[in-house]
Amino acid sequence: MNILENYTLEGELLPIFTMPAPVLKQVAKPVEVFDEDLKKLCKDMLYTMYHAPGIGLAAPQVGKSIRLFVMDIDYNREEITKADGSKDFALSDFQPKIFINPVIEKISGEILYEEGCLSVPGIYEEVSRSEHIKIKYQDINGDHHEMEAHELLSVCIQHENDHLDGIVFLERLSTLKRNFLTKKYLKAKKKKG
Secondary structure: OOOOOOOOOOOOOOOOOOOOOHHHHOOOEOOOOOOHHHHHHHHHHHHHHHHOOOOEEEHHHHOOOEOEEEEOOOOEEEEEEOOOOOEEEEEEOOOOEEEEEEEEEEEEOOEEEEEOOOOOOOOOEEEEEOOEEEEEEEOOOOOEEEEEEEHHHHHHHHHHHHHHOOOOHHHHOOHHHHHHHHHHHHHHHHHHO
16 A cells, blocks of 8 residues: 555544643654554544644654654645635645655755744744755655755755654754743643643
8 A cells, every 4th residue: 555646635633742742852763664554654644734734744743752754845725615604725736755764864055944833833933954955764665765855845854853853843943032932832822721
């Protein structure tokens, strides 16, 4: 089963862990078994990411401390009004990607990009990242690949890869900015209940 070929939006919604969940601070373990359970997890993670909605989701964000993330920076998301007047989103043109046991090599350049995170909802801030990277990873069958990524794809890979090392994007900011945004986020979260 290759879930990326002729991808269809199917799966189960997984709970997304938000700060300060301990799983987000752990260094994830390498994936060693490439079986049907892993394929189901990838399928459910893609489904959860598209519905969140987001452009990337790492396994620790759904409570699994393993080196795996999914992403799609190209899909279309259009707000629609249903017959009953309620709003929904129409999702199309999926280009899902799955990275297992990724290793980022050869970084160069610098890019500032406003990032957000499904584990820190409502907080956005510019983060400095490498503009170009080369990444080695395994696919869902355990086959090895490498690719070069630029701009948004590079930023997204670095953001998701950070999750595998227990790093949330706020930790890439200055201490002052990080403390301010963390307090702001936790205050909003407490207020929300």
